[in-house]
Amino acid sequence: xxxxxxxxxxxxxxxxxxxxxxxxxxxILENEPGPGHDIPLVELAVCEAVNNAIIHSYGQKxxxxxxxxxxxxxxxxTVSVADLGRGFETxxxxxxxxPDGKDLKDMPIGGWGLRIIGEVMEDVRYSKGSGRNxxxxxxAWA
Amino acid sequence: MTxxxxxxxxxxxxxxxxxxxxxxGCGEFRRRxxxxxxxxxxxxxxxxxxxxxMDSTGxxxxxxxxxxxxxxxxxxxxxxxxxxxxxxxxTKLDKxxxxxxxxxxxxxxxxxxxxxxx
Numbered sequence: 001x002x003x004x005x006x007x008x009x010x011x012x013x014x015x016x017x018x019x020x021x022x023x024x025x026x027x028i029l030e031n032e033p034g035p036g037h038d039i040p041l042v043e044l045a046v047c048e049a050v051n052n053a054i055i056h057s058y059g060q061k062x063x064x065x066x067x068x069x070x071x072x073x074x075x076x077x078t079v080s081v082a083d084l085g086r087g088f089e090t091x092x093x094x095x096x097x098x099p100d101g102k103d104l105k106d107m108p109i110g111g112w113g114l115r116i117i118g119e120v121m122e123d124v125r126y127s128k129g130s131g132r133n134x135x136x137x138x139x140a141w142a
Numbered sequence: 143m144t145x146x147x148x149x150x151x152x153x154x155x156x157x158x159x160x161x162x163x164x165x166x167g168c169g170e171f172r173r174r175x176x177x178x179x180x181x182x183x184x185x186x187x188x189x190x191x192x193x194x195x196m197d198s199t200g201x202x203x204x205x206x207x208x209x210x211x212x213x214x215x216x217x218x219x220x221x222x223x224x225x226x227x228x229x230x231x232x233t234k235l236d237k238x239x240x241x242x243x244x245x246x247x248x249x250x251x252x253x254x255x256x257x258x259x260x
């Protein structure tokens with residue numbers, strides 16, 4: 001179901017364009033009722049998802065669309081990031097957790113995007129079909 | 143992105159002047175930090191006062207640097223923005239692995255004290 005208040009943004013698959021999405025998300029959230037202190041984290045999570053689409057799905061090739069939709073409904077914020085690239089071969093059923101930060105050996109260099117998304121958003125789902133990959137993330141926002 | 147390097151009381155200070163340390167724009171910062179560490183500098187302050195936004199790519203650069211100096215040196219950050227502070231918090235990099243200080247002078251003092259204690 002389409003949220004009652006929603007918008008769709010599309011960028012070309014260049015990492016230089018990710019800031020456009022981040023700035024837009026931040027601007028929108030700053031003008032909607034919700035936990036304002038978490039706006040930087042949601043901006044970060046969305047940028048991580050868009051980075052993933054560009055880097056992993058499109059192999060950092062420009063000229064392909066990345067769609068980001070953002071909607072508010074019944075006290076929840078839902079953001080979806082869609083691409084037409086190769087997508088994740090396998091998407092983890094449970095997102096990797098952030099280590100406790102006490103031992104550097106436990107802190108990986110890579111793989112932080114999904115960890116951050118998992119920390120910031122309450123529900124994360126990934127679907128792949130008909131050449132379209134969609135990551136849908138949602139959390140309370142009221 | 144311009145990255146300014148200076149030395150204060152024996153501590154190397156690197157200051158990226160771009161507003162975003164992200165997948166699109168942190169290549170020069172990574173290169174300069176790797177250069178500093180390759181020269182054997184083990185006490186490094188990252189002056190993040192100009193950085194309004196950092197993503198996991200910027201985070202990875204810092205983690206790689208921490209691994210490079212592990213056991214032999216220390217890296218600290220100064221002047222982190224609210225967004226960067228939240229990134230460090232959500233990734234638990236604020237739990238002690240990375241020194242976080244309000245100003246460059248405070249970060250330099252803290253690293254200098256560690257050097258003196260060695």
